Structure formats: structure tokens, C-alpha cells
Amino acid sequence: MRSIWNRKITQTITTLLVAMSGAVQAADGDFNLTEIVPGIFVHKGNTVYERTPANLADQANIGFIVGAQCVAVIDAGGSLPIGLKLKAAIKQTTDKPVCYVINSHVHPDHIFGDPAFKADGVIFVGHAQLAKAISARNTTYTNSLKRDLGDLAMGSELTPPTQTVKAGESLELDLGGRKINVQAWPLGHTDNDVTVWDEQTETLWLADLLFMEHVPAMDGSIPGWLKVIADVKKIPAKQVVPGHGPVSAPWPSAIAAEERYLTKVADGVRKALKDKKTIQEAIETVGWDEQEQWKEFENFHRRTVTATYAELEWEE
Amino acid sequence: MNWFRSMFVCSAALSLLAMAGVAFGADLPPDAEKSEVWQKVRKSYFEDRVIINDADGKVVALKAPTRAEDAATVPIQIKTGLSQTRDRYIQKLYLFIDANPSPVAAIFTFTPESGRADIDTRVRIEAYSHLRAVAEMNDGKLYMSTHYIKASGGCSAANGTLPDYADFKPKLKFKVDPNVEKGQPTLAQLLINHPNASPLVRDQISNLYQQAYYVRTVNVSYGGKLIMTADVDFSISENPNFRFYFMPQGEGELRAEVLDTRDVKVESFIKITPGSGST
Numbered sequence: 001m002r003s004i005w006n007r008k009i010t011q012t013i014t015t016l017l018v019a020m021s022g023a024v025q026a027a028d029g030d031f032n033l034t035e036i037v038p039g040i041f042v043h044k045g046n047t048v049y050e051r052t053p054a055n056l057a058d059q060a061n062i063g064f065i066v067g068a069q070c071v072a073v074i075d076a077g078g079s080l081p082i083g084l085k086l087k088a089a090i091k092q093t094t095d096k097p098v099c100y101v102i103n104s105h106v107h108p109d110h111i112f113g114d115p116a117f118k119a120d121g122v123i124f125v126g127h128a129q130l131a132k133a134i135s136a137r138n139t140t141y142t143n144s145l146k147r148d149l150g151d152l153a154m155g156s157e158l159t160p161p162t163q164t165v166k167a168g169e170s171l172e173l174d175l176g177g178r179k180i181n182v183q184a185w186p187l188g189h190t191d192n193d194v195t196v197w198d199e200q201t202e203t204l205w206l207a208d209l210l211f212m213e214h215v216p217a218m219d220g221s222i223p224g225w226l227k228v229i230a231d232v233k234k235i236p237a238k239q240v241v242p243g244h245g246p247v248s249a250p251w252p253s254a255i256a257a258e259e260r261y262l263t264k265v266a267d268g269v270r271k272a273l274k275d276k277k278t279i280q281e282a283i284e285t286v287g288w289d290e291q292e293q294w295k296e297f298e299n300f301h302r303r304t305v306t307a308t309y310a311e312l313e314w315e316e
Numbered sequence: 317m318n319w320f321r322s323m324f325v326c327s328a329a330l331s332l333l334a335m336a337g338v339a340f341g342a343d344l345p346p347d348a349e350k351s352e353v354w355q356k357v358r359k360s361y362f363e364d365r366v367i368i369n370d371a372d373g374k375v376v377a378l379k380a381p382t383r384a385e386d387a388a389t390v391p392i393q394i395k396t397g398l399s400q401t402r403d404r405y406i407q408k409l410y411l412f413i414d415a416n417p418s419p420v421a422a423i424f425t426f427t428p429e430s431g432r433a434d435i436d437t438r439v440r441i442e443a444y445s446h447l448r449a450v451a452e453m454n455d456g457k458l459y460m461s462t463h464y465i466k467a468s469g470g471c472s473a474a475n476g477t478l479p480d481y482a483d484f485k486p487k488l489k490f491k492v493d494p495n496v497e498k499g500q501p502t503l504a505q506l507l508i509n510h511p512n513a514s515p516l517v518r519d520q521i522s523n524l525y526q527q528a529y530y531v532r533t534v535n536v537s538y539g540g541k542l543i544m545t546a547d548v549d550f551s552i553s554e555n556p557n558f559r560f561y562f563m564p565q566g567e568g569e570l571r572a573e574v575l576d577t578r579d580v581k582v583e584s585f586i587k588i589t590p591g592s593g594s595t
Contacts, residue, residue: 307389310438
């Protein structure tokens, strides 16, 4: 693993930020980047809950894969400034152009940086459900980014895919001597998750199908997500890239904690329903023994239990 | 990743919020009596009648979280402090949410056959708001319990998926404790599979607001006698859910009738045999 942490791209970023808003102080010129296997570069997001002008909503793991002809970006980050930092980092790494931007799912911490890569010939790839999800959430996401980043949110935009993949199907992309596979999954973490498989290095980019350190943020269905995990585990990857946590992790052991947590919530809610507990009682009792195992537990767990209860009460 | 909690915050809410005169960010909840919305609602529903502030919840207590994790699904419990008898019973329960576009979230009707006038449900809450449960006794006395909640964007939150309204038929499901005893208040739950779609959700690309489609009334009877009615709107969460009591005096059918804003009517019943469990 060749590390190129602290790659300096201060100049480019400072120039861009001055152009955008004059808020030079907001930019931390260091943009971490790790080449986890030959040709796959991952930037580690900061796994903190609060978005601020100082962190530029740099919350998710994002990065790119370099082929002989061109580059595929996987998630452009939580804001346009982060997308521009990623773009600058790519330029410092390779002279190949970006041909694909793969949006792993609708969440804004992954894809608000998209406009940094908008250019002729760049294809935006995403799940067939992604455009609909973007359409439904754009207003709320955009308003909350403006609230948190102020002027630095300017230009950040969720970008609908120009090429889509239906749930259960996959799409092969050729980067020149390097084939990658974009696979779309059914309802789980969200209803619009895709993963990326790099044949050459047997690396599986899972994005938010895999949370490490940070508690899984559920925006779909836990029973669905557990089914997806069962299928994902069959993929014989050598290493995987989680959406939050380390830049690379061993497979399949990396997903054990997430699977344990989701199973515990689903089982706990089913038992609460069987015991005729109310939704509030379930929120107060289910899964709290996991609290010490995860970052941001307080901010996500109750909501996950609420949604799971509302879903599972319809099970027979 | 604070976008997750705020993913449902909607600009449509802001002007309404201003109208509602709700204080933001204050550590102490604003004075419940001074809410402008409440003053209007109070006047139109109760005119100048005395409303007893039931802070101890002796007649009616309102339980809800202090901060809503999911403003589109906020659990609300209304607990009453008396049994429903022929001489003294709660005949109506009003649930108000000051900051919602339609502050009258629900009006429940009960009878002595209800056994208890307790209600559990889940609501959408658009902004930081006072919640109020007002109990109206059969003699006309009014009692109110309030609760201040920090929540935002519940009414403008997009449903996960929306069905094609034209083909949609709501589904009902009863859950009743199998150990039913004759003459005892018995807990029942009615689940309604329905989008209960709010008109405040805007689609960014088409720039159109979602077409409202929600449950309007719920009637529950047992053995032909009225147990509970609910007059509701989109303040009730997707897939509306009500927990309530009924008092079985013998074998009978617990029956629900639900009518929505497209005039679709669905019915469902469950047979109850006190002493031997329900079927």
C-alpha cells in the first residue's frame, strides 16, 4: 500500500476558493489520498456528524480508479469544494481524463461534489432509482447544505445519472485495459445503491453498503440490507472500500460488525412487536448494547429503530 | 453527517413557520398559551369556554419525545386518567400541533364502550412546536395537556415510495391481545397501509407539489357499538397506526371502516371471543 497522504494541492484549492467566496481560511490544503492497490485511490472522509465551512462536508470515503485510457471517479464528495479537491488530486496523480463519475447512492455526503467533473464526454453512472431519489430530496439537501456551509455550498449539486443500472443488473465499464463492473442492488441501505468491482485487483468498492466505525445509517430497509449483505458476501474480493471508516478493509470480516448491528436491531424490533411493545418502548430498549461500538450512535440509532418498527409491524 | 437528521427540512415549511410565530433555538420552550396559532384554534373550536390546564395529567396526559429523531414518524401517546363510565367519560380528544400547516392533527371520539380513551399514534411535525391534547368530558368540561417538541420538516418529507393512486387500495390490519376478558378494557391496534401523502412535498425537477392523498376518517365499532372515531389528515404519518381500547361485553366483531380523500372506503373486522382468545 503506497501512501501519498498529505499530497499538497493547496495552491489549486486556494485559488478556487478565493474565486468562489473569498473564504480562504476554510480550506485545509491537505487532501489525504491513499493508493490502496495499484490504480485505486481512496480519500478518507472524516466521519464526523457536523458539517462546517471548515470541514466542507468531507464526510465520506471517495476516490477513483485509473485505467490505461481514462479515470472513473467513485463519489465526488460532500460539496463542490471537496469535488474540486478530488479533481486536483486526480490531476496530480495521472494525465488520463475522467470518463465516468459513478454515484454510489443519493446521500449528499457522497455526491454533492459532482459538478466538479461536469464536462463534455463525462458519463454519470448511477442506479436506475437514483434520479427519482435526487428529484425528491434535492430541495431539502440543498437547503441544509447552505445552512451548514453558507456560501461554500454554492455550486454543489446532486447530478442525475446519464447512464443507469437496474437493481439486480450490472454494467461493465472499460477504462482501457481495465474493466470495472457497476452493480445495482435492491432496497437495503437505500433503494439506489451501486457497488464497483475492479477485476484486476479483485477490489470491491462497497461505499455505504459497508459502514465501519460509523454506525450504519439506514435509509431503506434493514431486512433488505441484510439480504443484500448475504449476496455481497459471496463476492470473492481481496479487499473492500467502505463508505465510512478505513480506506480499505479485509473481506469478508470487514462487514461482520455491521451485519451484527443490523441483525440485532431487526431481531430486537421483532421481539418488541411480539411483546406488544410500543414504538417508543422499542426505541428506548432495542440495540443499546451496541452504543459503545460505534461513532455517531446517538445521532442515528433511534431513527433506525423507528423505521424498522414501522416496517416490521406489517410482517405476519 | 447532520444532513441525515435534516434531510427532511423543507423550504415550504419556512413561511408557515413564520406564520406560526414559533420561537426557534430557545432553550426554554415558548409560552404555550401565547402561541398565536393556538389562540386562533382555541377560539374556533372552544370559543370562550374554560380549558383546565391539566399539567399533572390527571385527566389527560400527552407523551412524546422532546426531540423527534424522525419528524415524519413521531410517536405520540395520549393517556387518560379515568375509566370510561356512563356517568363520566371523555367524549372527544383533540390533538393539536401548533406549527403544522393544519394544526388540527386529529379529533377522536369515544364512548363508554371504549373502556379507556387512550390513544397512541404517529404524527408528522413540521417545525418546533407545542403539541396539545384537549379532552372534552361528557359534561362539557375541557382539560388540556401540552408538550413542547423539537422537530422539523415532517410534513414536507417525501414518502419512500408512492403508489399509483388510481390503482391503490388501502389495507387494514388489526392486532388484539389474545387474552381478552369480558368487561375489561382491551388494547387493540389498527394498522392502515396508506401513503397518507402530504401536499407539502415538492418535486425539484417537475417543480410540482405532490398530490395530497390521506386517510380522512376512521370508525371502529364493536358488536355494532361505536368505540372510536378519528377525523384526521396528513399530520398522521405514512401507514397510519392507532392503538386504542375497547370493552368487549361478549362475543362480537371489532370492525374498522376507513375513508380516504379519494373516497376509497375499506373495511376490516376481527372476531373476538372473550375468555378464549381472539381469532
